Amino acid sequence: DTEVTQTPKHLVMGMTNKKSLKCEQHMGHRAMYWYKQKAKKPPELMFVYSYEKLSINESVPSRFSPECPNSSLLNLHLHALQPEDSALYLCASSQGEVPLRTDTQYFGPGTRLTVL
Amino acid sequence: TQLLEQSPQFLSIQEGENLTVYCNSSSVFSSLQWYRQEPGEGPVLLVTVVTGGEVKKLKRLTFQFGDARKDSSLHITAAQPGDTGLYLCAGDITQGGSEKLVFGKGMKLTVNP
Numbered sequence: 293d294t295e296v297t298q299t300p301k302h303l304v305m306g307m308t309n310k311k312s313l314k315c316e317q318h319m320g321h322r323a324m325y326w327y328k329q330k331a332k333k334p335p336e337l338m339f340v341y342s343y344e345k346l347s348i349n350e351s352v353p354s355r356f357s358p359e360c361p362n363s364s365l366l367n368l369h370l371h372a373l374q375p376e377d378s379a380l381y382l383c384a385s386s387q388g389e390v391p392l393r394t395d396t397q398y399f400g401p402g403t404r405l406t407v408l
Numbered sequence: 409t410q411l412l413e414q415s416p417q418f419l420s421i422q423e424g425e426n427l428t429v430y431c432n433s434s435s436v437f438s439s440l441q442w443y444r445q446e447p448g449e450g451p452v453l454l455v456t457v458v459t460g461g462e463v464k465k466l467k468r469l470t471f472q473f474g475d476a477r478k479d480s481s482l483h484i485t486a487a488q489p490g491d492t493g494l495y496l497c498a499g500d501i502t503q504g505g506s507e508k509l510v511f512g513k514g515m516k517l518t519v520n521p
Contacts, residue, residue: 402449
């Protein structure tokens with residue numbers, strides 16, 4: 293099973309809303325990632341969690357707040373977003389062997405976010 | 409500065425034709441991955457290449473990792489309309505003491521029936 297699931301598939305929110313994106317994997321992977329992808333662009337890394345600890349934050353604005361409750365789940369909490377934050381948000385996971393090494397990453401289907 | 413350069417960026421061909429897409433860099437990668445992505449969906453892993461000079465085949469797709477591990481190519485034989493999509497190469501680098509995956513801009517392929 294190489295499946296990463298993401299919910300919701302689509303999300304429309306206003307600039308004053310608070311919402312959360314969810315990601316789940318049951319492959320026993322210990323590294324999980326959030327990426328942002330704008331139309332016709334490649335994915336851009338936002339956050340990396342390794343063994344449930346935040347290891348990389350690519351200078352992402354604080355209106356995006358990641359959370360890793362356990363090794364299978366990864367959330368992205370959204371608050372006071374801007375219209376330019378509209379994008380496809382992708383979650384990925386990898387084995388994440390120690391020392392941290394980029395293994396093959398498996399991506400979820402993404403959440404299409406629209407900020408009005 | 410784009411770490412991974414993909415070429416061509418766009419390609420529209422007829423069913424049955426062959427094509428090759430390239431992924432080049434001046435950096436050395438310990439591994440390189442190829443993904444295919446359809447609109448509104450997440451990238452789907454096609455292959456990971458690790459050893460310099462390695463060749464991997466996946467049905468009509470042939471992947472090659474350069475001897476110096478700085479470049480890779482994807483060759484598709486007898487393309488089908490189902491091959492249409494965005495092909496992304498990605499390589500792992502160490503930046504600021506952390507390792508992460510960086511993507512090329514992708515090659516948008518359209519195969520016309």
